[in-house]
Amino acid sequence: MNIDTQLLTIIDGLQDAVNVSNECKLDPDKGYPYATGYSRASMESAISDLNQLVEQYRNVTCEFINEN
Numbered sequence: 408m409n410i411d412t413q414l415l416t417i418i419d420g421l422q423d424a425v426n427v428s429n430e431c432k433l434d435p436d437k438g439y440p441y442a443t444g445y446s447r448a449s450m451e452s453a454i455s456d457l458n459q460l461v462e463q464y465r466n467v468t469c470e471f472i473n474e475n
Contacts, residue, residue, distance in 0.1 A: 410460060410463070412427070413456065413460055414433065414460070416456070417452075417453050417456050420449050420451055420452055421450075421453055423445075423449065424445055424446045424449035424450070427441070427442050427445045427446065428445075428446055430442075451461045463467060
């Protein structure tokens with residue numbers, strides 16, 4: 408998967424978390440625990456995915472530097 412597709416996937420996941428948080432405002436008694444867990448999981452996933460992208464980027468740039 409190319410980098411822009413990976414970034415868009417991360418953005419989509421974070422947008423889903425924002426949507427879940429916004430929806431819990433309709434029924435706060437039922438929604439807050441779910442929204443909190445969903446948001447935490449989305450942020451943890453985004454952090455992991457972004458760390459992988461940074462590592463991929465570093466590998467590509469180091470390979471380019473080493474080739475020249």
